[in-house]
Amino acid sequence: MAIRAIRIYPDPVLRTPCRAVGAIDDSVRKLVADMIDTMHAAPGIGLAAPQIGVDLRVAVVDLSVGEDPEQQHVFLNPEIVQRHGAASDVEGCLSLPGITDKVERPTHVLVKALDLAGQPFEIEADDWLARAICHELDHLDGVLFVDHLRGLRRERVRRQLKKLAADQEVLV
Ligand code: NI
Numbered sequence: 001m002a003i004r005a006i007r008i009y010p011d012p013v014l015r016t017p018c019r020a021v022g023a024i025d026d027s028v029r030k031l032v033a034d035m036i037d038t039m040h041a042a043p044g045i046g047l048a049a050p051q052i053g054v055d056l057r058v059a060v061v062d063l064s065v066g067e068d069p070e071q072q073h074v075f076l077n078p079e080i081v082q083r084h085g086a087a088s089d090v091e092g093c094l095s096l097p098g099i100t101d102k103v104e105r106p107t108h109v110l111v112k113a114l115d116l117a118g119q120p121f122e123i124e125a126d127d128w129l130a131r132a133i134c135h136e137l138d139h140l141d142g143v144l145f146v147d148h149l150r151g152l153r154r155e156r157v158r159r160q161l162k163k164l165a166a167d168q169e170v171l172v
Pocket of ligand 1: 095136
């Protein structure tokens with residue numbers, strides 16, 4: 001297990017649609033373990049594989065940030081099969097440091113995925129868990145939460161992204 005560097009916007013891997021996980025081998029198990037370590041260390045409540053530079057359809061969510069093993073969810077090849085309701089709340093993203101804004105998400109989702117044993121499972125999630133899952137699954141398609149903003153919020157975030165990109169260039 002290891003903490004890996006989190007990729008920051010505008011790293012192109014964050015815009016890359018991810019590939020499905022094939023065989024669940026040691027490399028996939030290590031990826032998941034590293035993602036959980038990295039998420040907890042950040043600290044964050046969710047992480048998607050592209051955020052550590054891997055273009056595979058893997059996401060982890062843990063609203064308890066390591067406090068409660070029951071709340072640690074691992075999703076391989078996840079798919080949202082039902083969504084209901086809508087609510088706006090503030091989101092941030094480890095790959096977009098310093099940027100937060102209100103995003104509308106479904107209040108209820110039904111998600112299908114594989115677990116680390118390769119077994120299919122379903123989970124029904126409400127409210128914050130539904131929001132976190134939607135956010136992380138978006139990452140697997142190269143979508144960031146800021147992409148959902150419209151109007152003045154979009155204009156403001158466009159300036160913030162420009163600044164973030166300029167800061168990253170200075171660091172590189
Ligand atoms: Ni994110």
